[in-house]
Amino acid sequence: MRDRTPTRSSHGPPSLASSAALRSDVHPGRPQETHVLDLKFIRQNPDLVKAGAAKKRMTCDVDRILDLDERKRALGQRVDEMRSVQKGAGKAIAQAAAEERPALAEAQKTLKADLKGAEEEQKSIDEELHGLLLLVPNVPADEVPDGADDGDNVELRKVGEPTSFDFEPKSHLELGEQHDWLDIERGARLAGSRNYVLKGELSLLEGAVMRFALDLMVSKGFTPLSVPTLVRTETMVGTGYFPGGEDQAYRCDERDELCLVGTAEVPITALHQDEILDGASLPRKFVALSSCYRREAGTYGKDTKGLYRVHQFQKVEQVILDVADDANSLAQHHAILGNAEELLQALELPYRVVNVCGGDLGQPQIQKFDIETWMPSRGSYGETHSASRFHDFQARRLNLRYRGADGKVRHCHTLNNTVAASTRMLIALLENHQQADGSVHVPEPLRPYLGGRESLGN
């Protein structure tokens, strides 16, 4: 018996999706069992898991899981015993005189057949159990407010006031047109709807924001990374996006079992999968700039205008891998939230922070804070950042562990937050910093990245 860290954990997304397609055959190089979750926790706290799912407005068949678990363990004992007998007999045969061997070997055959039958039963139980476990939602933290959808998210604070203008403000689309900064039509011609081309100063501004965000995080001790954005299906499962999020990801065809990531969170968090890190090396803080790809399936007719909802954008993402300590993780959660707030304040943008309610939470997170930045053309705050805390959910799936000072091996805790997502930052910058003549004020920290320019479009 080992480590019984009394922590929660779990797995899997809400929609049933194609979990069949995600089975062992798609997980090369790793034993199927490893990224399955903490069955022990579910066994010991079934009601907590059920209540957690209910809070997230999700369903999961805990009773079926417990039933399978019990059968699995009983069967496991039987199989272990049979194998023990088989091993003993095998050794006896090895030592027996040559002429006695055929008879002894013959006697082993029935045991072998029984064993095989039991193993097959074991396998089918494992498969069903594994599939169900992948779908168990992580138990939300106590700090998560109750609620059904984003309308029930709780505002924690508002920083700055919605920008007021003494002229009729333009939308980022209008500004883009005025300065020939944005070509939506040709973007669509090149790549379909929800695609765009940034031109001239706007393209430079994008680069400036991304670089500023990256430098800000590096100055805070985060290690910059350049990571693959095309990853294995396995990596998507490990980070909790699959099963359930298949429709949101672009996938390569059968020649390459790869997916385009929707965020650098995926490759960064999975960087140390299957490793046992030295606890003294934690926390590991990473930041990466990457392209992000989102299919936006099921959003037809929603946010169809402009840069708000697009298929591809650039994003600087921060990720922390840390020890399994709830209080510490909560503190880190607030820290990464603070990092993003610092960026918004430096860019002189008004925003608010909300504590996402249970019903608006995904299956992997135990808590999420969203930052919404004021967007004049929407007349409201629009989501620009999302800070998530996962407990050991992702680490379990990724088999990401560390050895603590006490010598014990535990799963890490993982957290991540946006630092800056290009398109939504551009909307906020353009619209909040526009002047009466259509020029755009450049916040001080961005100027070094724009050759010292104090404003664009003039």
Added chain:
RNA sequence: GGAGAGGUGGCAGAGCGGCUGAAUGCGCCACAUUGCUAAUGUGGUGUCCGGGUAACUGGACCGCGAGUUCGAAUCUCGCCCUCUCCGCCA
């Protein structure tokens, strides 16, 4: 894409059908010893599942999966990955 080689414990590296969960070295831990450091000696040192309060104990794991066999790290097949050479290419 073509041709070879290979994937074994934290690392290096043996093993090539039973006595191997795995030699040996390094690293690490403990104890001993030397006036500190270094050196030396002895012992220990993987992960996962299950049973037991515990000491302890059954089983699995030598890239992954399937197969042959009474028995596989060792043989066969499929897959993944790495390295070298050639070709192609930003």
